[in-house]
Amino acid sequence: MMRTFVRMAVALAVMAVVLTISVPVFAASSLNGAGATFPEPIYAVWMYKYNQLTGVRVDYQGIGSSGGIRQIKARTVDFGGSDAPMKGREVHEAGLIQFPMVIGGVVPICNVKGIEAGQLKFTPQLLAGVFSGEINYWDDEAITSLNPGLALPSEPITIVHRAEGSGTTWIFTNYLDKVSPSWHEKIGTGKIVPWPVGVGAKGNPGVANYVQRVNGSIGYVEYAYAVQNNLPYVTLMNQAGKYVQPGLASFQAAAASADWANADGYYIVLTDQPGDESWPIVGATFILIYAEQDDVEKAEEMLTFFDWCYEHGAEMAVEKDYVPIPKNVADMVRQTWADEILAGGAAVWK
Amino acid sequence: MRPRSRAQRRAADTAIRVAMVPSALIGIAVLAWILWEVIARGVGAFTPAFFTELPTPPGMEGGGLGNAILGTLLMTLLAALLGTPVGLLAGVFLAEFGPSSRIATAVRFTTNLLMGTPSIIIGIFVYSILVLPFGHFSGWAGAVALAILILPVVMRTTEDMLNLVPDELRESGLALGAPRWRVTLGIIFRAARTGLVTGVLLAVARVSGETAPLLFTALNSFYWPGSLNQPTANMTVTIFNYAMSPYSDWQEKAWGASLLITASVLVVTVLARFVIKDKGGRA
């Protein structure tokens, strides 16, 4: 009995050793990334398709933009993802390169009985009032006067915000900061801010999940999360004073005015853009990688993947309601790679 | 105690009896409810693809959690291989070599403390010694974190089981001139094997359902576990991510994974108890 037990244990041990040694042989090369959840729906599609085409494994874990910056700085991943752009100087000082991958819109989503997508109208001031906790019932004057036709319940409003550092929060609070002086004074812009009220959820998925579950709640997510899960978004008044619906067209209108050529480190903010059609809360999402790469092959593989995303990913992005990066901007990014990304002193991208 | 009349005492007893049944029922009903929900919501996710395929991006139909199932199996197995031998030998030290020595007392106390240390702290510890210095999340780090959880449990059960072995056995072995190590491994382990196997099984079953130690070590992955030097897919972190997502398809898979992991833990636990019952007489 003892002998069979020992024999079993030995067999298990041998099996485990063989498994752990043999798997790397079969494994294709792999790239690891982590960060923003804002672009995760489209990154997931790109990675999946790219893996099917080439066998290259690109792994991206949505842990939040702060997480993306943290993990790339700790060098525990090959690339980080963030939607809160770093200033050009900051990027250079950290030895990083920052470039945009895709543009998307942040939309407030709500869970109120009888209210469907696009029905509820909000002005920027009202949005700031609700998220700062000053307006805390759905049938508050401030809301009903803007929405006379809607039957709003006399229920408390529950704010759902992010629990961790988030680029989506950065874009959202950057917008509120611009449009509301009292927001600017009390709360400000940040990847994580001292929310006066509400519950925190992890990632864009977490916020969408909580809004789904809590009656009378309102949160903010990237548009793809709202559409894929049928979460009612609100209509917002933009800078031009027009009420607009979120969607590819209104995101494109907002992104049209971006001046990429003069943005140091591609630092660009697309909130509160002019134009009758523009959705007011739009932002780009960025990839961060080190300018100095240790492993030439890995660096090449990584840039080849990003290049493929620019070249072939546009259509998939549009399907998921993201605005692809314009061709000329992608060319600018390729030039940046060629100029600045080095491995052992030699350019990686030719 | 104040003297009370017989009627009063009877009334108190009846009141307690009457209150007892509904409280017991409520407690048991809640627990049954939890199990029921896991089964009812999870069983629908069980398709062949669930066990054999890779996850798909959100919004794309199909796919499965084959990689996470394999990853959890691999890491748990490795953790058992790392933690069990050390735990067994440490248990031998506690039971056989001066059980009341100062070192043994200190080790025993520390083992209790380690058993009560929150698993998320183990995760943070392993992050700072294995993830940060080596520059990547890895399946190895996850396995080490789980092994640290297994170790104290195996130690304590080993000590308890060896203490149940009658001294006559030890003495007769030693009297025949056998060395200590042979007596321990050949006689004492053999006499206590049922208890030891049970202890190891229970410890391994328990850690296979742990999430917190893996969050900062193994992380997660969309692919088959390639090399354990890479972030490694696993069921519990996948459950956490999927359950916290808004996609109904992912939520269903999270319930499926929950059912799978609960069922496996329960099956191993029942098996372990069955082993005790079956072999109890001889152990």
Added chain:
Amino acid sequence: MKESTAAIANVATCAPRDQSRPDAVFKWLAAACALVVIVIMAGIFFELVRNSGMAFREFGFSFLTSDSWNPIAGEFGAASSIYGTLVSTGIAMIIAIPLSIIIAVYLVEVAHPKVSGLIGGAVELLAAVPSIIYGMWGLFVFAALMQTHVQPFLSRHLGALPLFQGPPMGIGVLTAGLILAFMVLPFITAITRDVLMMVPPVLKESAYGVGSTMWETVRFVSLKYGRRGIVGAVFLGFGRALGETMAVTFVIGNSHRISASLFSAGNTIASSLANEFNEASEPIYLSSLFALALVLFGITLVFQTIAHYWVARMQRLEAGDR
């Protein structure tokens, strides 16, 4: 036993002459393995202290007392997390301790032996269910019930207390405490049941013999006899609840505010670590999270040490009694 005898014979026949060296190696190997535990504990302590140094240098003692958690301003304090940890654990223990003792007494003293065996076995199994299952059930099933029924009921009838004010969200400190209660319930019940079953029948029979009722017998004989085991079980459950991550993170609402109302969102040390540890981008932020971990580690160490000495003292007292 026959097998063991054979094993002894087997071992004896192939015993080598010189046995002191392998035996010494064996002993040292076993000792080394035992010391691994101490090395790990020391390592945990060292790593937590090392990495939290920056936070403690920056904030000093006020790290423990400040309830500000503001990553933008770089101000961190553990008060809200400590508060949430203690309150959610407190709620869990207030509910779980009496309920599990009642269930255990019911199973041992009142229920039909078959029912008792069946339910007792089930309770033991439930103690093995992974905690993430409790968290998930809490979010998907229990939070909805809390929002639509339990919280409105509480605020209608007990709304005068600040504890039960505010909007019913379903997610919050109260829900987290209840989920923790459900999680530790089977655990404490299983151990208490074992303890009560070990009370010698002769003791109980003599109590019944002098005319005690069932409740009196339990109260003055069984619970007294088994109190050491029960106190141990309660402390174990308490320790689990304190450091539990997954059952809490799903439902507590992750907010770094201290609020009088149990309906509002809060956080525990473990839930903050789960949410923020991989994400903290500034060194001071990360260091503060290590400091939070150190605080949790410290709290569990203190409670376990107290438990250890308390149980040991009860053992001494009992030894004196007899």
